[in-house]
Amino acid sequence: MNTPFPGMDPYLEHPALWTAVHARLMVWLAHQLSPLLRPRYVVSVEERVFLEEAEQQRIPDIWVQQVRNGSGRMSATGLEVASPVVVEVEELEVREHFIEILDRYQNLKVVTVIEVVSPSNKTSGPGREAYLAKQAEVLGTECHLVEMDLLRRGPHVLSVPQHRARAAAPYEYLICTNRWPNRKRYELVGCRLREPLPRISVPLTEPDPDATLDLQAALEQAYDDGSYMLRVRYNQPCDPPLDMADQQWADERWLAYRAAHPELFPESNHSAGG
Numbered sequence: 001m002n003t004p005f006p007g008m009d010p011y012l013e014h015p016a017l018w019t020a021v022h023a024r025l026m027v028w029l030a031h032q033l034s035p036l037l038r039p040r041y042v043v044s045v046e047e048r049v050f051l052e053e054a055e056q057q058r059i060p061d062i063w064v065q066q067v068r069n070g071s072g073r074m075s076a077t078g079l080e081v082a083s084p085v086v087v088e089v090e091e092l093e094v095r096e097h098f099i100e101i102l103d104r105y106q107n108l109k110v111v112t113v114i115e116v117v118s119p120s121n122k123t124s125g126p127g128r129e130a131y132l133a134k135q136a137e138v139l140g141t142e143c144h145l146v147e148m149d150l151l152r153r154g155p156h157v158l159s160v161p162q163h164r165a166r167a168a169a170p171y172e173y174l175i176c177t178n179r180w181p182n183r184k185r186y187e188l189v190g191c192r193l194r195e196p197l198p199r200i201s202v203p204l205t206e207p208d209p210d211a212t213l214d215l216q217a218a219l220e221q222a223y224d225d226g227s228y229m230l231r232v233r234y235n236q237p238c239d240p241p242l243d244m245a246d247q248q249w250a251d252e253r254w255l256a257y258r259a260a261h262p263e264l265f266p267e268s269n270h271s272a273g274g
Contacts, residue, residue, distance in 0.1 A: 001224045004234065004257035007196045007216065008173055009223065010250065011232045013151050014239050015119040022118055024222035026097040029114065032218055033101070033202070036211050041111070041204065042102040048134060050126045051091040094120060094127060098134070103205050111205050112144040122154025135159055139183060144203040147176045148215070153240040160186040175215075179203050193246060229257075229264060 003009040012021045026045055034043045099114035115134075120127025138145045139159060147158045150173045156162035158176045164186070165174060171190025175198070178186055189198050197219060201210035223229070234254040242250060258265045 001229060001261075002220045003223045003228070004253045005250070006194060007191060008150055008193065008219065009228075009232075010152070010193065010238050010240070010242060010246075011234060012223070012228065013119075013153065017228070017232065018119055018151070020226060021222060021228070022116060023097055024225050025116060025218060026099060028218040028221040028225070029116075029213065029215075030099055031221075032213060033099075033211060037101065037204070040103065040105055040208070042104060042108065044100045044102060045097050046100050047095045047097050048130055049093060049095050050130045052094045052120060052126050053091060096120070096127070096130070101202070101204065106205070110141075110143055112146065112203060113138045114146045114202070115148065117147065117149040117151055117157060119151060119154060121157050122149075122151060128157065131157060139178065142180050144180055145178045146200070146202060149174045149176075150197075151240075160188060165190075173197070175200055177201070177203065193242075194249065229261075234258075 003012075012018060030043045030045050037043060096118055098116075100110050101112040101114075102108040103111045113134075115131070117131070118127065121131035122128065135145070135147075145159065149158055152172050156165070158165070158174060159178055160176045165171075165176070165188055168188050169190040170192070172193045173191035175189040175191070176186055177188075177200070187201075189200055191197055197215035199212050199214045199216075202213050203210050234250075234257075237247060238250060241247070
């Protein structure tokens with residue numbers, strides 16, 4: 001089942017949802033590519049692991065505890081010393097997936113890496129450091145790099161300089177392809193909120209032609225697979241926020257979607273307008 005929107009679903013960008021959406025999306029991208037690339041190429045979903053401090057926006061408050069031990073305590077010398085506030089911060093193991101395309105005719109050499117950006121990659125900390133380290137590693141090899149940023153919130157993290165991307169075309173979402181060996185050349189595809197996600201070219205070993213990857217189809221498969229139409233609170237304002245006109249448009253899209261699928265939302269038949 002499709003999302004309520006013609007392109008990217010902005011409600012899926014919330015960090016509490018994106019981790020699972022990201023994992024499903026990577027799997028469906030790989031499923032789409034695999035039959036296109038056989039027998040020469042193998043598509044592999046890989047992962048990197050790092051530790052990240054629990055964030056309140058997606059981790060329950062119970063992970064962070066503060067304990068006070070009274071107004072003061074006595075030292076070994078009998079003098080009262082200030083009582084500290086003890087903060088216990090839980091570190092969580094985070095797993096992020098990316099795709100590698102391997103060339104069987106070159107001893108399973110990695111020829112292309114496909115990344116989809118996560119919120120942790122656009123926030124200062126281990127997630128961003130891990131992403132940038134992998135980005136630099138790929139750009140230092142004989143490997144193509146395809147990066148997709150489907151998140152409106154957070155600072156720029158793609159390999160193309162942000163000012164060059166912004167000068168090329170307006171966008172809410174951006175796909176950047178850097179083909180080896182020309183590291184100074186970037187192929188950019190900008191996406192607007194109200195437009196379908198594009199089909200993009202995925203470079204392989206020359207002289208093989210590029211593969212075609214349908215991002216909208218992969219997103220809709222991930223959406224249906226996760227039953228997000230039954231999990232997302234579309235009756236609430238979008239987070240990250242939309243401007244007033246786009247929020248009104250999103251509300252209208254949701255109402256039309258719900259009306260078109262009464263079998264999924266029987267409760268709407270018993271309410272006047274909610």
